[in-house]
Amino acid sequence: MLKIQLFPTSLGSMATEWLTPDQQRAWRAYIVGTTLLMEHLDRELRENHGLSLPEYEIMVRLSEADDRALRMAELADSCNYSRSRVTHTIARMERAGFVERRQCANDGRGVVAFMTEAGYAKLVEAAPVHVESVRRALIEVANDEDLEAIRRVFSNVIDGLQHGRVDPLLTAAESA
Amino acid sequence: MLKIQLFPTSLGSMATEWLTPDQQRAWRAYIVGTTLLMEHLDRELRENHGLSLPEYEIMVRLSEADDRALRMAELADSCNYSRSRVTHTIARMERAGFVERRQCANDGRGVVAFMTEAGYAKLVEAAPVHVESVRRALIEVANDEDLEAIRRVFSNVIDGLQHGRVDPLLTAAESA
DNA sequence: CTCCTTTAGTTGATCATTCAACCGTATGCG
């Protein structure tokens, strides 16, 4: 029985390079580890602080911005979330009292989201616990070289995906 | 204006170690890179093959199993998905004709999901393209040492989270 | 053997995200 595995075999018509066993192990560990890590961090935030991980990311970005405020599009860009997602998430956070929206002063199209005092207090409460979880789950099981490799690799991933060096439509055309 | 940043400051009552700048950069690159990578891989599978990333993961696990079949609980464990999620996802895949469910022969509680010929054909079609995307987006922007670091770190993450060495309730009790 | 606890999987309601369409505003070209 032929099994699909992500290393060399005569699968498909495409002259494709499959992953080596080492590449495969790295990929699988990354996928499973990331699934567990995100679920763990999200569950802890929700149970202890009533925040989801995306809400936490948004609050971090707002807290770092001048006047704790960002345009919706800037917020979407910095989190790499869709504008629709940010609109829905900010609406929920506004209902919870963590954020308020105001019209942009110099661009009638724009909306600025800024963090309320309640939101800031919530982040102050949640951040130390969250960072501790990140440390225990990831930072403490890696050494400095490992972390530098992660930083370098995922910076390269960002470069490739964000700046169009990996374009599936383009690569499909090249193969044609 | 005090900004929340993930490195040392007098935030919170907990005697917490914040992340160093290097740790912070690794963490941020990982979070943003992972968000982009998952969105990219999921979008490509959906647009080109009508599969979501979780559905693809499930199909890979089934294809690797004896007789291309797994119990629902085994499937949930191997993907690190909840049983409820697996039930809903398998129901959708069954409606699409990629999977069939049967009663377990020697345990009346159990249900076995196995891949149909149509499902297998779909995976054969999708796998080379998906692997190529993984190669281009991640493997090609890392060297062998980087990949070994990723494998080691995320294996450690899995160990810590899956085998109870990071237990938020326990760590909270220890701090009390 | 009976009964209680645990396991396996499902169900349906709710929530969060995605998607396409929409509306209002800004910009730039003819």
Next chain:
DNA sequence: CGCATACGGTTGAATGATCAACTAAAGGAG
């Protein structure tokens, strides 16, 4: 100046995931 295009953000329906509760089957203790 008017109009067409692009931008910014929102909306609501559809989809997928989560959650708590549920049912059926298995196992073990008394």
